[in-house]
Amino acid sequence: MQYSVVESAGKVTVTLEKKLPEDVSVFVRTVEDTAKEIEDYQPKFELITLKAHEQKRDVEIEIVDDCQYEPDKDFKIELLDENTKERLTGDDTVCTVTILDEDRPGIIGFKERFMTVRRKDEVAYVHLERTDGADGDISCVINTVNKHEALGDKEAAVEGADFEVIKERKIDFKHNVTENRIEVILPDCETREGEEDKIVSFAICISEPKPDGVRLSKKNLCFIDIVPNDDRSAAQE
Ligand SMILES: [Ca+2]
Numbered sequence: 001m002q003y004s005v006v007e008s009a010g011k012v013t014v015t016l017e018k019k020l021p022e023d024v025s026v027f028v029r030t031v032e033d034t035a036k037e038i039e040d041y042q043p044k045f046e047l048i049t050l051k052a053h054e055q056k057r058d059v060e061i062e063i064v065d066d067c068q069y070e071p072d073k074d075f076k077i078e079l080l081d082e083n084t085k086e087r088l089t090g091d092d093t094v095c096t097v098t099i100l101d102e103d104r105p106g107i108i109g110f111k112e113r114f115m116t117v118r119r120k121d122e123v124a125y126v127h128l129e130r131t132d133g134a135d136g137d138i139s140c141v142i143n144t145v146n147k148h149e150a151l152g153d154k155e156a157a158v159e160g161a162d163f164e165v166i167k168e169r170k171i172d173f174k175h176n177v178t179e180n181r182i183e184v185i186l187p188d189c190e191t192r193e194g195e196e197d198k199i200v201s202f203a204i205c206i207s208e209p210k211p212d213g214v215r216l217s218k219k220n221l222c223f224i225d226i227v228p229n230d231d232r233s234a235a236q237e
């Protein structure tokens, strides 16, 4: 026998049926499978007596509602002999309850795929967003990139001189948080001859969305152009 319940329902109700005309007592016991006691449901170990006139009895098991995305999980409910506490024989003395997760951890991406900053801005503020759900704590990793494979025919900005490298930085989104701002430092480069009037570029990429169930949006790469200080067409918000 099989029951399913959504995690947010708070409880699952299973029905005991009595086939004999007299009073019958059984122990009802929950047994862990992939679903665990306390974490996923409140365990039960209880002697239940159905009186001679009763044909059925509903038994409730409390289900724990959390905000983390997780796979669907199972536990079992068994009926035991009231004296020996051994499981009663028969297929109908055990059932499986599947707890269906309904949490949506979301999708991480950049708000904008292209940005322009001026050399003198000193900091580039890059915005990440979490869409399609905000349940639970999630994270991703960001890295700066200035390889030609990523930038195409743009001129590569120089690590350390034009921008400060970000390597494997973990970015956390707490439960219900949908936005995150990254600061990329642009060192002052005025001493570098001939660099100030060129546009140079680098990118930031997102990877390693966690935990399972978190996805990356198509906007997982952000290109940043660093333009000369007197380029009036460029301005950062
Ligand atoms: Ca939930």
Ligand SMILES: [Ca+2]
Residues within 6 Å of the ligand: 007, 065, 066, 067, 068, 069, 070, 101, 102, 103
């Ligand atoms: Ca959950």
